[in-house]
Amino acid sequence: MGAKIGFRPAPAPTVRADRDQVVQVVTNLLQNALDAVAGRAEPRVTVEVRPHDAHQVCIRVIDNGPGVAPELRARLFQPYATTKEHGTGLGLAIAHRLVVEHGGEIEYRDAEGGGAEFRVVLPVAGPPLDRRAA
Ligand SMILES: Nc1ncnc2c1ncn2[C@@H]1O[C@H](COP(=O)(O)OP(=O)(O)OP(=O)(O)O)[C@@H](O)[C@H]1O
Ligand SMILES: [Mg+2]
Structure with a gap:
């Protein structure tokens, strides 16, 4: 049976960002969530x-x-950390890099009532104008 996907947008200001890269971040998180x-x-x-x-x-x-398996948490955003037979372990590493390049943050916590929350x-x-200063 397919997963129920809910989208809950609240009124929020427009973010200055690379649209394709933000889509990539959300896609990677969504794919992981669907896998999970x-x-x-x-x-x-x-x-x-x-x-x-x-x-x-x-x-x-969410x-x-x-x-996320407890033994994986410490290196969750590092390349090649995967528990999937055919996973590359790059999805979260790429998401992390893109978010940091935008001057943002990404973190994991256990969701209320079980499950994952990114x-x-x-x-x-x-993004910071001068990346060397970031
Ligand atoms: N929503 C989630 N619930 C449980 N575990 C997760 C979740 N998201 C990520 N993980 C764990 O983190 C690992 C790394 O995720 P990442 O997206 O970097 O690589 P992957 O999904 O294994 O491979 P790929 O992204 O190439 O399909 C996963 O293998 C999985 O063990
Ligand atoms: Mg993935």
């Missing part, structure tokens, strides 16, 4: 967008799968 809930009883994935504070917007991808916070102002 596949075969579970009531598979559900939710994507939320809302203001984080006056200067940042928060995107959350699923009701098993959550949270991306992006500055409304966009």
